Amino acid sequence: MIFVILGNSQLSFIRLIQLVELCKIFQGKTIIYQFGSTPFDPVKYPNSFDYVNRNKYETIFKQSELVISHAGVGTIIDAGEYQKPLVIVPRRKKENEHHNDHQTQICHELIQNARPGIFPILDESIFEQTVSNALNFNKNDNDSYNLHRRKLMDYLSTQIQLWF
Amino acid sequence: MKNKIKVGLIASMGGHLTELLIIQKHFKFENVFYVSEKSPVIESLSPCYTHLPLIVHPINIIKYLIKSIQIVFKEKPELLISTGAETIIPIAYLSKLFFKTKIIYIECSAQVHKKSLTGIILYPIADLFLVQWKSLLKEYGSHAKYQGSII
Numbered sequence: 560m561i562f563v564i565l566g567n568s569q570l571s572f573i574r575l576i577q578l579v580e581l582c583k584i585f586q587g588k589t590i591i592y593q594f595g596s597t598p599f600d601p602v603k604y605p606n607s608f609d610y611v612n613r614n615k616y617e618t619i620f621k622q623s624e625l626v627i628s629h630a631g632v633g634t635i636i637d638a639g640e641y642q643k644p645l646v647i648v649p650r651r652k653k654e655n656e657h658h659n660d661h662q663t664q665i666c667h668e669l670i671q672n673a674r675p676g677i678f679p680i681l682d683e684s685i686f687e688q689t690v691s692n693a694l695n696f697n698k699n700d701n702d703s704y705n706l707h708r709r710k711l712m713d714y715l716s717t718q719i720q721l722w723f
Numbered sequence: 724m725k726n727k728i729k730v731g732l733i734a735s736m737g738g739h740l741t742e743l744l745i746i747q748k749h750f751k752f753e754n755v756f757y758v759s760e761k762s763p764v765i766e767s768l769s770p771c772y773t774h775l776p777l778i779v780h781p782i783n784i785i786k787y788l789i790k791s792i793q794i795v796f797k798e799k800p801e802l803l804i805s806t807g808a809e810t811i812i813p814i815a816y817l818s819k820l821f822f823k824t825k826i827i828y829i830e831c832s833a834q835v836h837k838k839s840l841t842g843i844i845l846y847p848i849a850d851l852f853l854v855q856w857k858s859l860l861k862e863y864g865s866h867a868k869y870q871g872s873i874i
Binding site for chain 1: 728737738741742745746749750764801802827829831832833834835836850851853855856858870871873874
């Protein structure tokens, strides 16, 4: 099962649907979309939805072999929490997919400072290859998830202990 | 660490709050209170104080300023932790002034190259001011630090 999350910034993100639908690697796999604010035809996508409650979202996220998403902070954090490989495609200002380009900036940073299991895509032509890499990502390498988060928590912990 | 320090966890809804809750998931502070905008996520937490979005109506800002005074004097926080945005501003200044509260401000990871308005306002009084991307360090002064990130 593949979970595709388009995000909810009041603007559509049709480009990501097109990228997913052109991908031959998904043939025979179930794809569930969370369309968010992007309009969709419920007849064409019977398993998909605009939003679901947090419990259902979490269940689908955990059951999926791969998550593909806009480069929203919330989804990237969730992928770390649930230890799922995540392919992220940034919403762009010039395509009227977001009000600014912070998602592209986050992808640049995540390319320079790679996080295991997070696969940012700035160039659409490598979408299928990246998805293939993400599907083959070694999910047993759990220690490598959330390295930067653990560093931050350790630092906060030391600082708070100094004060109190 | 002193047992049961009084901690205020404060963030606006969305990514700010998601990041803050990851911090609480790690630390499990027991003597805690939450402040955020009204949303299903925050209402499942206790005790919590909520307010309406401040940008929409100026009257909400005035109401929230009054509420902030009530929250600060009722809770007397020893430590505040915030990942932005504007929700933290009045509570941080009031707590610092009246209770010398320690303040940890962590710029939200959506701020990659550009300072946030809340970050600029909190910078002078935060005891610990963290950014989540190294690229933002040069935008702030030497008081800002990078020590890892939630993403």
